[in-house]
Amino acid sequence: MLRVGINGYGTIGKRVADAVDAQPDMEVAGVAKTRPNFEAKQARERGFDLYAAIEDRADQFGEAGVETAGLVDDLVAESDVVVDATPSGIGAQNRALYEEHDTPAIYQGGEDADVADVSFNARSNYAEAEGADHVRVVSCNTTGLSRLLAPLQEEYGVEKVRTTLVRRGGDPGQTGRGPINDILPDPISIPSHHGPDVNTIFPDLDIDTLGLKVPATLMHMHSVNVTLESEPDADEVRDVLAGQSRIMVLDKDLGIKGTGPLKEYAKDMGRPRGDLWENCLWGESVTTVGRDFYCFQAIHQESDVVPENVDAVRAITGEMDAEESVATTNDALGL
């Protein structure tokens, strides 16, 4: 069994812990947290060993009646792989800790690409992470784009990608974020960082991205244009996309008009926390005009990178190839 430590137990970390716990070949070595908040308490409820991420604050856990098993150093020492799910920028600061213990580490997409030897998306470049000590799972939006672009690239060739990302202002739990009643170009300058980030996965791809932020919390929305190198009809492309294990092509009959009903659908399916690990792509929106492909897809910012983190653990160890790992992850999650 691979022992996986999770440093950071917030939006991503807690989901990765549950996903690791569900795998047949992995176990959670423990989770590290800076404060004894509701998530720390829930970690203990789930039976995960809890480690204090900041030595100076370790006492707070005992005072709050939350049992810890030690400090984050101990967790890193006894893990085969660590998933760093700390806030943007903290992962880079933690790199020295992982190096000290010679523990391979997986970082999140909020870190700069140079934190790691390789940026990772299971569908696109799984094998590149084999044997790497530092791997970065790209952000939710870059993951969503990579999953879509990999099959289009393979089947039809991609001449150019132009995509507008209409981003949620904050997650449902981030009460301090905005905007309220506004539509913000974000950033105002073009391209947004997403295009260059996709290039960490597809180095030669010609891609321009534009970002906006709106008063919504549930999911991101991508308005996608890809100029292909050939001229498939829309039905054919829709079938290719529906055949991808991490793209859910939404039938018109479902009557799902936006991200609200999508999340409701996830909850009705019994998904933990109402998560949508797949790209959610409207079948009706798949359109071709000559060599131009268009579609809308929604991306669940809190969860779509979760299965990618699980696969990254296996990619590093070389235990399974991409196909086997993705199938194992999906099967364990019920995806």
Place this chain on the structure above:
Amino acid sequence: MLRVGINGYGTIGKRVADAVDAQPDMEVAGVAKTRPNFEAKQARERGFDLYAAIEDRADQFGEAGVETAGLVDDLVAESDVVVDATPSGIGAQNRALYEEHDTPAIYQGGEDADVADVSFNARSNYAEAEGADHVRVVSCNTTGLSRLLAPLQEEYGVEKVRTTLVRRGGDPGQTGRGPINDILPDPISIPSHHGPDVNTIFPDLDIDTLGLKVPATLMHMHSVNVTLESEPDADEVRDVLAGQSRIMVLDKDLGIKGTGPLKEYAKDMGRPRGDLWENCLWGESVTTVGRDFYCFQAIHQESDVVPENVDAVRAITGEMDAEESVATTNDALGL
């Protein structure tokens, strides 16, 4: 003096009435309204003659203490031109009334293009409306796109337009509209109606548009891509756009990040009702990548067609050419 009747005194009609009233060569013959609501009362406050739009409901005005000058038939009979600013679909029903009185009529973009002999944008095809009996001013979004595309077409040639329109869910006064906390592909199918509508102004243009609806009320936002036929640098294109009288290029120094501060700016400028008649285009967003042009522009759905309606009145009568009319309209409005 051209006597202009305005049938429909809601969001667009009341603004057109004020704009007509401000012109040196026009006067408001009167305005027609279905109900004696707050807008009807304000019309009287402003000194406009008020006509009942529905005979069966004419008594309601007297009962509410709002004086009328007659029925809409009377208004049409004594107007040189009528601007129909009734809700979508009602304009087409009213066409017979205007024909009966042989009064030229201007319709709004909510009507199907075939309601009129010509679809109109002052910057793009002013002269086509000369002598027409029925002219349709295209919708707010189509107006915004036409104003942007006309100079790009003239200066650089346009190979293809791909634009995502992130639309406000409803106007500030439309309390019954949504969405709340959602991002809706709207329509889910591609293209949205905007591309074909732009083709009523530029018949040969290759354009694909995608529509979304978000929880905001202030303005629409366009994420624009235009593949040009040449390769200008961004500064040059920015200068061309800044030279257009109905495009406001926003300097970075203004510190305007979204539609909220934009509307605040309009109010600080003393604009009536905080209106923004121009396309509001972020200078910082003007980008060229090879032959690909990108930008963000915000469109004030309640007011950008107002100067176009004024120009359409003159275009029909042939009283002025495009340049003189646009200059006169802008000058009278303080634009």
